[in-house]
Amino acid sequence: MTEAMIQLGYPAWLRIEHWINVLFVTLLIRSGIEILATHPKLYRGYDSKPGTEWARFTRKTMPTDKLYDTLDEEESYSSLVALPGHKKLGMGRHWHFVTVIGWILTGLAYYILLFATGQWHRYIPYSWSIFPEAWNDVLTYLSFKLPPLLPGQPLDAIQKLTYAGVIFILAPFQILTGAAQSPAVEAHFPWYVRLWGGRQGVRSLHFVGLVAFIGFIAVHLSMVGLWGWPQLNALMIFGSVRELGWALAASLAIIAAIVAVHVGATVWSLRSPRTVQRALGFIINRGRLSFLRPMVSRQHYSPAQLSTEHRVNGKPPDSDDYKVMAVHNFVDWKLEVGGLVDNPMTFTLADLRALADKQTQRVMHNCVQGWSSIGEWSGVPFRTVVDLVKPLPQARHICFLTMQDTGRDEPSAEGAGQFYEIVDLNLAHHPQCLLAYEMNGQPLPIEHGAPLRLRIENQVGFKMAKWIERIEFISDYHGIGEGMGGWREDNVFYDKDVEV
Amino acid sequence: MGATDSIRPEITILTDDDKERVLRQVRRRRGSCQHCGGEQFEVGDALFLGFLFHSEDSDAYMVALTCRNPACPTPRTGIRLPRSQLLAS
Numbered sequence: 001m002t003e004a005m006i007q008l009g010y011p012a013w014l015r016i017e018h019w020i021n022v023l024f025v026t027l028l029i030r031s032g033i034e035i036l037a038t039h040p041k042l043y044r045g046y047d048s049k050p051g052t053e054w055a056r057f058t059r060k061t062m063p064t065d066k067l068y069d070t071l072d073e074e075e076s077y078s079s080l081v082a083l084p085g086h087k088k089l090g091m092g093r094h095w096h097f098v099t100v101i102g103w104i105l106t107g108l109a110y111y112i113l114l115f116a117t118g119q120w121h122r123y124i125p126y127s128w129s130i131f132p133e134a135w136n137d138v139l140t141y142l143s144f145k146l147p148p149l150l151p152g153q154p155l156d157a158i159q160k161l162t163y164a165g166v167i168f169i170l171a172p173f174q175i176l177t178g179a180a181q182s183p184a185v186e187a188h189f190p191w192y193v194r195l196w197g198g199r200q201g202v203r204s205l206h207f208v209g210l211v212a213f214i215g216f217i218a219v220h221l222s223m224v225g226l227w228g229w230p231q232l233n234a235l236m237i238f239g240s241v242r243e244l245g246w247a248l249a250a251s252l253a254i255i256a257a258i259v260a261v262h263v264g265a266t267v268w269s270l271r272s273p274r275t276v277q278r279a280l281g282f283i284i285n286r287g288r289l290s291f292l293r294p295m296v297s298r299q300h301y302s303p304a305q306l307s308t309e310h311r312v313n314g315k316p317p318d319s320d321d322y323k324v325m326a327v328h329n330f331v332d333w334k335l336e337v338g339g340l341v342d343n344p345m346t347f348t349l350a351d352l353r354a355l356a357d358k359q360t361q362r363v364m365h366n367c368v369q370g371w372s373s374i375g376e377w378s379g380v381p382f383r384t385v386v387d388l389v390k391p392l393p394q395a396r397h398i399c400f401l402t403m404q405d406t407g408r409d410e411p412s413a414e415g416a417g418q419f420y421e422i423v424d425l426n427l428a429h430h431p432q433c434l435l436a437y438e439m440n441g442q443p444l445p446i447e448h449g450a451p452l453r454l455r456i457e458n459q460v461g462f463k464m465a466k467w468i469e470r471i472e473f474i475s476d477y478h479g480i481g482e483g484m485g486g487w488r489e490d491n492v493f494y495d496k497d498v499e500v
Numbered sequence: 501m502g503a504t505d506s507i508r509p510e511i512t513i514l515t516d517d518d519k520e521r522v523l524r525q526v527r528r529r530r531g532s533c534q535h536c537g538g539e540q541f542e543v544g545d546a547l548f549l550g551f552l553f554h555s556e557d558s559d560a561y562m563v564a565l566t567c568r569n570p571a572c573p574t575p576r577t578g579i580r581l582p583r584s585q586l587l588a589s
């Protein structure tokens with residue numbers, strides 16, 4: 001075994017990539033578990049109807065006599081398994097996305113070097129006969145013996161197939177199933193989501209990939225132990241079997257450094273989430289705006305695909321003024337549109353209905369928590385309102401102010417104050433950017449934002465403000481709230497731009 | 501008639517008897533319009549609050565009242581009632 005491995009060699013780049021990969025994969029696993037914790041249920045198909053999950057990682061039960069939302073279903077996992085743990089989805093997303101950028105770049109370098117240096121011989125099978133050999137190897141392991149190595153190669157057949165599967169199938173699978181969960185990708189390429197069996201189908205597959213990675217790590221470590229940990233460890237440190245003591249010390253130092261990164265990332269995220277949000281968001285946002293912002297929604301789901309129960313995130317304004325307006329069908333509600341515009345305007349619901357031909361779109365709603373539902377939304381294209389109020393040249397963003405007082409209305413959310421969200425002005429011209437006053441052919445239900453909500457179909461759901469009462473065109477958002485671009489950005493550290 | 505002109509999905513339609521019960525409750529509570537002081541109201545429909553709003557009792561409704569004073573600047577108001585005082589058992 002050892003001689004064969006020495007023949008193929010363990011070049012420095014391969015050893016360095018191995019340890020970098022350990023860091024990235026473990027960061028991805030922990031941050032992925034944090035993301036899972038926010039909606040710890042898995043479904044098939046496109047939507048997340050309560051009670052249809054095929055797997056759940058929570059014991060919470062929801063009330064049947066009171067409106068609950070998906071924030072109530074969120075779980076708090078320990079920092080031992082989740083990065084950073086303790087219901088910090090915003091932090092988990094930042095770590096997951098920044099790590100995946102590093103992981104993809106590392107993987108690309110690995111592929112290039114693998115084929116440029118001939119190291120691909122280590123993993124790529126030469127003939128179909130490897131499959132029966134691999135099965136024999138499995139039987140041999142099950143009889144507590146070590147199978148023979150492939151002639152002139154460093155691995156046995158099952159090892160070679162497994163490594164090939166992880167490197168050339170599982171890793172790309174995780175990247176592709178991750179990309180399929182981006183609302184921008186889903187909105188622009190609905191066929192791509194269909195390919196994976198729907199939004200929840202692909203989320204489930206991504207989870208299966210996570211389990212496969214954890215399983216691989218466990219078996220990989222067991223194999224190293226079975227075949228001679230000191231020797232193999234020395235190969236992964238020095239590239240040859242020598243100085244086993246120093247190799248042990250070096251590997252322990254590397255593992256300690258990886259653990260230190262995890263501890264540092266956890267403590268930093270829990271103690272100073274704003275700085276994590278700014279630092280990691282700066283890195284992620286470049287790629288996000290370059291690659292995903294241009295993806296315009298072109299979804300047209302069929303009526304048969306509408307979700308029978310569209311989930312809810314956020315609770316309605318719990319004020320008497322709102323309830324009185326609602327019982328009178330929002331006759332007294334008014335929408336003010338102002339700020340940096342040439343022609344400030346005020347609209348009633350009737351005004352909005354008369355403003356333009358009603359636009360209807362059947363689209364998938366992607367919650368930041370991972371659930372999804374398909375709904376039919378009708379209303380006035382937002383660009384119609386924009387054209388009427390005529391934004392001034394210095395207007396660059398749009399602030400949607402709502403009637404929701406989060407401290408009063410949403411006990412499960414961290415933070416308080418009036419809910420607002422800010423989007424870039426260029427999104428207003430997207431063809432499926434809509435001010436919706438109907439859902440599924442009915443007046444917009446209260447829990448979904450009555451009387452008016454925003455739909456921007458290439459963004460995550462929380463940007464689509466509900467219970468809107470004012471729209472303000474602004475040049476800069478840093479003086480609003482905590483200056484991060486919205487209530488959730490201010491309070492739970494999400495990104496302002498959420499194409500993923 | 502468009503969907504937005506139609507009855508909201510959360511609205512409970514009240515019968516004439518239900519509306520009479522509401523008016524009795526308004527009179528019993530000496531209810532008056534907070535904007536003009538008027539005491540005559542037209543009763544509309546009801547919104548079940550108990551499910552949608554976490555601060556509300558599980559049997560609470562908001563009933564639409566419209567002040568009959570033509571000079572009232574804000575005639576639309578409401579009264580919160582439990583199911584037992586609103587709907588026939």
